[in-house]
Amino acid sequence: MQLTSPDRQSTTGPIIGVVPAHNESRTIAHVVEGLLWHCDEVIVLDDGSTDDTHEIAKAAGATVRRSDRSAGYSSAVGNGFDLAANRGARCVVTVDGDCAHILDDTAKLIDAHLAGNASLTLGSRFLDLDHSVASTKILANRVASVLVAKLFPGRPAVSDVATGFRVYDGTLAQELIGEASRVPRFGLCYASIVHALRRGLSIQSEKTTVRYDGSQLLSTRRSEFDDLLSTLVMLTDGAARCKFEALRVAVRNLNPIKFELAREVIYALPIREADGYLFQAQSELYRRIIRCDPEGTHLFRETGEDLAT
Numbered sequence: 001m002q003l004t005s006p007d008r009q010s011t012t013g014p015i016i017g018v019v020p021a022h023n024e025s026r027t028i029a030h031v032v033e034g035l036l037w038h039c040d041e042v043i044v045l046d047d048g049s050t051d052d053t054h055e056i057a058k059a060a061g062a063t064v065r066r067s068d069r070s071a072g073y074s075s076a077v078g079n080g081f082d083l084a085a086n087r088g089a090r091c092v093v094t095v096d097g098d099c100a101h102i103l104d105d106t107a108k109l110i111d112a113h114l115a116g117n118a119s120l121t122l123g124s125r126f127l128d129l130d131h132s133v134a135s136t137k138i139l140a141n142r143v144a145s146v147l148v149a150k151l152f153p154g155r156p157a158v159s160d161v162a163t164g165f166r167v168y169d170g171t172l173a174q175e176l177i178g179e180a181s182r183v184p185r186f187g188l189c190y191a192s193i194v195h196a197l198r199r200g201l202s203i204q205s206e207k208t209t210v211r212y213d214g215s216q217l218l219s220t221r222r223s224e225f226d227d228l229l230s231t232l233v234m235l236t237d238g239a240a241r242c243k244f245e246a247l248r249v250a251v252r253n254l255n256p257i258k259f260e261l262a263r264e265v266i267y268a269l270p271i272r273e274a275d276g277y278l279f280q281a282q283s284e285l286y287r288r289i290i291r292c293d294p295e296g297t298h299l300f301r302e303t304g305e306d307l308a309t
């Protein structure tokens with residue numbers, strides 16, 4: 001699924017795998033070995049781990065960069081982009097070190113990236129859903145996609161703005177090094193999309209499969225939601241920035257939030273014990289009964305204050 005016209009892609013250089021890993025000793029060998037089938041080199045960025053992630057990654061064949069202090073996902077991936085740029089990478093494949101993604105999808109993702117001539121190819125967990133992803137995760141991602149899409153009126157929303165399984169064109173990866181060091185924790189996931197769309201570069205999505213363990217399915221962590229909003233606050237100004245700031249205050253206070261999207265109402269309901277949110281949707285039909293809104297594209301806080309216009 002391509003969103004804009006083809007770009008001029010990097011056509012030479014190695015394909016570099018970049019894996020951020022924080023205490024992933026259980027899974028990192030599998031990820032490195034799986035990725036090495038498809039990449040010329042795999043670089044594991046391990047910062048702040050207290051287990052033997054770095055040793056296992058090295059034994060599995062990865063180039064490892066390690067530091068003592070945990071600087072967050074974005075900083076780790078940015079350091080990977082820096083090393084990939086030094087090698088003149090044609091493209092960079094990022095994948096999480098926790099083995100959430102099915103690595104067999106790597107070939108498909110790289111092929112789609114090269115064939116589609118895109119700057120960024122996202123391994124989407126939410127295209128043609130035929131595997132089990134919890135509804136709260138689907139809804140949380142829909143909300144995230146809509147918030148990002150609000151910066152680009154008239155452009156279709158990207159289906160999975162938070163996926164860690166991606167292929168970046170070498171030039172785009174290089175452009176993102178500075179941004180990666182500025183955004184909070186997982187902010188690069190969103191900042192990269194905003195950056196590409198602002199530059200008029202193309203983003204395409206390819207269906208990929210994920211596996212989660214049960215504990216990850218209950219809720220969306222408050223910190224993840226905060227990362228998204230803090231990144232959008234950083235990347236915007238004026239009225240849009242004020243609205244994202246107001247929403248961030250609500251998230252930081254773990255307040256209930258109500259989003260009215262085009263075809264449904266999505267509630268983010270706080271679960272204090274999990275320090276996060278459960279997302280629930282109500283159908284359009286029900287919404288028509290409780291309130292008539294012909295425009296149907298507003299975003300409201302619990303108080304009813306309109307945040308989107």
Ligand SMILES: Nc1nc2c(ncn2[C@@H]2O[C@H](COP(=O)(O)OP(=O)(O)OP(=O)(O)O)[C@@H](O)[C@H]2O)c(=O)[nH]1
Nearest residue numbers: 020021022045047070071072073076096097098216
């Ligand atoms: N180097 C490094 N890697 C990190 C850091 N934080 C997270 N990661 C890695 O980034 C990847 C994604 O992090 P997760 O915690 O799984 O985040 P997530 O996939 O959004 O969340 P879940 O859906 O709950 O798994 C994993 O491989 C982590 O080990 C960090 O501070 N430094």
Ligand SMILES: [Mg+2]
Nearest residue numbers: 096098099100
């Ligand atoms: Mg994960």
